[in-house]
Amino acid sequence: MSVRLGKIGYLNVLPIYHPLETGILPMDCEVTSGPPAELNRLMDAGLLDVSAASSVEYARHADKYYLIPDIAIGSRGPVQSVLLLSRRPVEELDRRTILVSAQTHTSAALLRVLQAKLWKIRTVFTTGSATDVLGTGERPQAILCIGDEALNLRYHPDYPYRIDLGEAWRELTGLPFIFGVWIVSRESWNRDREKVEQAANLLLAGKHWGEENIADVCVMAAEESCLNDEEMCSYFDGLVYDLGPEEQRGMRAFYESLVETGIIERVPELVFLPSA
Template structure:
């Protein structure tokens, strides 16, 4: 193995259209970087990060909640929405409020989306359902006709107009209407061990990600042209899709994330509510990272828990 300076950071990449504005500038050479990029589903990347096989990655936001001791959150990066997200959909044959006790097929590719559905059914509607992990597309192709299914990512974009499932929840929209806050589906995190190992030499990597996000968000026409190659959406639909997505992690996104974590604790998906430990490049330490103090925002959604008590 060569000197540390010659090594590449292993960076995880979700294989969905929603990350294209950040990864296309990196993979095409528009933004220089020192990453080895590894692609996979959100759950696959969560597993690689949990085992320490990646240095940094986009991960489901629930992964940080389950293992905050392993990670620092990278600054000002997320996959989020302030309303409809279009790619996290509950599709049902019956009205959503009639799903109490029913079995819902759920994608095994995103733990965050499944947890969000549990929260919305339990705390928002006061309903319970049975969740069965499955590939929604494969189930439908085999002739299985579930009462309802949760589809995410590119699968949701393909199935969103299924004629036999007229009732639909866009989970980003429902969360927004319920809480008034954005929902953060994914974060970029870095292993704490990687921070120690690289000892302050991570600043160029974070700047590359920041530059890629800036380029991608200001060149959406090119991003959409690239995305048409997946044959999922046409160019107008792609523009509408990317307009729904946010890639920042501002104070509103942080408040939404913290409320999500409180809801996870409420439904006993996590043992305690983690603080958000975010790293930023210090101007006074030669480009190393310094932790920002844990945020403790007052949450407008605190009264939501009273609705189902």
């Protein structure tokens, strides 16, 4: 079997996947690229074996997955690519409508938590592409955008109020926020443990390569973005690729908040790949 590997189609995972996709680290996987929401769907449907996925996807279906240890995507403050762009101060958004990217599950859930616990407001969500909507000339009161779209729209002149959800989470809790994790289908693990374990180890090797070559990655990423080299390095400097004790505390705090706000029913246990 060739392992079916999911890849988030954003620049923030370039440090991990570049060495895999260019042959720097030999890979025997079938790669599917897409936004987090699509990878969540594919994992839930059993159409991928190993994938990056939203931390909310793990929370909702923890019994179907194992977490790959010590690899994640998050921040210890500003993340720069998960932004609430607003035409008015956030406190004035009460009872108004926010356009939310259809590509995200975790960021939308985090926004719900921040509204309830930090800003004490309620809003209505509608889903869609911010880039497409803005292209029509329409100007929603507020937009939640993620990934490369957030990097491209963060200085939009019609949206003077910019709230970085990673920074808002730190303001609320003092903890890192983990937007995405790498998960393994338990069914795939039971079917072909050796190959799935090789794929998991390959992702960890890719992470280590990316950390050691991050300056080169910044230059490569800037070539595909509206950000210059300095801005791209600032972006990558703010990202967390670890899933250590502090990041796990942040995940558990998020899951507890999701229970409090009625988004999930219970806090899942963090279950990692079985050791050999």
